[in-house]
Amino acid sequence: MDGRRGKDMMARRICVVDDDSAHRLMLSEVLGEEGYETVEAPSGEECLELVSRQSCDLVLLDLKMPGIGGMETLIRLKRSNPPLPVLIMTAYATVQTAIAALKEGAYDYLIKPLDIHALKESVNAGIEPQSDLDQFPDTPPELDDMGIIAVSGVMRDLLADVARVAPTDATVLITGESGSGKEVLADVIHRLSPRSARVMLRLNCAAIPENLLESELFGHRKGAFTGADSDKEGKFVAAEGGTFFLDEIGELPLSAQAKLLRVLQDGRVMPVGGTLEKETDVRIVAATNREIEQEVEEGRFREDLYYRLSVFPLVVPPLxxxxxxxxxxxxxxxxxxxxxxxxxxxxxxxxxxxxxxxxxxxxxxxxxxxxxxxxxxxxxxxxxxxxxxxxxxxxxxxxxxxxxxxxxxxxxxxxxxxxxxxxxxxxxxxxxxxxxxxxxxxxxxxxxxxxxxxxxx
CATH class of the missing domain: 1.10.8.60 (Helicase, Ruva Protein; domain 3)
Structure with missing residues (x-):
């Protein structure tokens, strides 16, 4: 960080938390030279008290301290103020402790003795978050159990886009290789959406025989075809008010693509063999492992449907x-x-x-x-x-x-x-x-x- 940038940061306040008073003083002096205001706390308890009384833009937190300790302090900080960036310092880094800190909401960690250049870069990155994800406080804790890991920049960028689109009703098209996590991402979109209290239904378009696919999607009336012994509610009606996840959308036959397009355009479904349309309020999330644009060019996927589905495209990177x-x-x-x-x-x-x-x-x-x-x-x-x-x-x-x-x-x-x-x-x-x-x-x-x-x- 250069001197000019430091002057622009005069109002930014950093809470330095370390039981080593000499180390605290050194950090405060280094950050002060960069134009930051600093406040100090010798323990986790005093840090929590301090942060509750005055606004801080970042917490620089030692992991190993007497009392409640750095990890518990981190947990309480993120519980009371989720968007607050917390940078961990530790001389005892292992895979388990570092990952635990990242899972609890720390955005980075530094190993003691600190590299001053790395400290400045990390503090600057934390105080000026590069994505909306850093400002998004309501990510459910169950995301860890779903395998959502965002250490790499490409995944952080992807989840930032998810945070932007999830609260809307925009149709989302997720593309990526098999096994890359497309369905997990669809779950995240639903859980972070206003529709999260309603149902999320799934249909694997590749798993349903072509002659039954329209019935699964739109339902059918009794006698519409051989074996239709009673009326059946389709997935669009069953998902009313919620989210409908169409997996492997690239496998959808052209005949069903035309009918799906009409539902997306008009917001109404017609059961197979029916005469009356029914309005539907469903948020569509679709996914495919195919190169869908190539499918469009080669005539296997309707161009107009592609544009309807890809209002907000997401690409899941391979591992x-x-x-x-x-x-x-x-x-x-x-x-x-x-x-x-x-x-x-x-x-x-x-x-x-x-x-x-x-x-x-x-x-x-x-x-x-x-x-x-x-x-x-x-x-x-x-x-x-x-x-x-x-x-x-x-x-x-x-x-x-x-x-x-x-x-x-x-x-x-x-x-x-x-x-x-x-x-x-x-x-x-x-x-x-x-x-x-x-x-x-x-x-x-x-x-x-x-x-x-x-x-x-």
Whole structure:
């Protein structure tokens, strides 16, 4: 941050929380030189009291303190003031503690002793959030259980778009590879919408025979076709007031596409064999793993329907393009499957985690979940190890995965991050633009990380 920028920040106040008075003073002086106003608190209790009495733009919070401690302070801060950015400082970073802090709402963490340049960059990023997601206070806590992880920039940008569109009634078209999380994203849109108290119905367009699809969508009247022994309510009517998720919309036959288009245009449905239309109030979210624009060009998908569906398009990136999300996703699924199968796993070994982040994941998050559930079932020790992974993962790369010296114990998130960056740079022949794209972060962030870790090349 330059001096001119510092002068623009005079009104911004940062609460520095650390039980080490000398460290607090040093941080206050550094931030003061950058043009920030600082207030200090020696404990979590005093921080909570201070923040309740005066407005702060950011909290710089030490994780290990006597009393209620940094993690509990973080939880209480986010409960009372969800949009308040909290930057964690710790000398005891592990995968578990860092991920726990991120899950509880911390936007970043720094390792002691602090790199002053990294501190300034992180404080600036927190005080000037880059997406509306940072200002969105009502994200349900159950999102963690749904596998929504947004450490990488591409996922944070995606969830920022979700936060913008969810409260509206706009039709959403979600595209992305199989297993990338399209249905999960549809769930999020419904849960964050004004329709969340009403039903969300789903229909997989590829799973219904073509001759029954219109009946499923619009319903039918008794005698409309052989086997129609009674009137049937279609999904559009059943979803009244709620959300209707049309999965694999690219598989919809052209005949049904024309009728769906009419419903979207007029807001009315006609049952098969019926004579009276019925008005319907339904929010449509659709998804496909097909290249839908190519389907339009080749005449397999109606152009007018495509434009009706893609009022607000969302593209879910494949897991190989958001590798920064793999460690926290792996930790999330490890905990979930350990509980499900009665295992007491404490984490993932560094060698196993190295294999996971180096793999390209053609099956995306669904494949990661399946492999981790299998690994949890097979595991015999306290950590999920490389031997618990299938040969498709361990055999794909030979012994080329870089490993820290202690390869058996859990690896810190910072070590994992450095290892990921080094490997990706090597794979991309040092091209930082391509590497940042693969990691799912901006080029500017990658350059800062390279400097922070002293990475050559």
């Amino acid at each position: 190989r393009e958001r590798k920064m999300d793999i460690p926290p996703l792996a930790d999330l699924f490890l905990n979930r499957f350990s509980k499900r199968h009665g295992k007491a796993l404490r984490g993932i070994s560094s060698r196993a985690l190295g294999r996971l982040v180096s793999y390209d994941w053609p099956g995306n998050i669904r494949e990661l979940m399946n492999i981790l559930e299998r690994g949890v079932i097979l595991s015999r020790g306290g950590f999920l190890g490389e031997e618990d992974l299938p040969q498709s993962i361990t055999g794909a790369l030979g012994d080329s995965v870089p490993q820290p010296a202690d390869a058996r114990q859990g690896i810190s998130l910072k070590e994992m991050e450095r290892m990921l960056i080094e490997r990706t740079l090597a794979e991309k022949a040092g091209n930082r633009t391509h590497a940042s794209r693969t990691l799912g972060i901006t080029r500017k962030t990658l350059l800062a990380k390279i400097k922070e870790y002293g990475i050559e090349g």
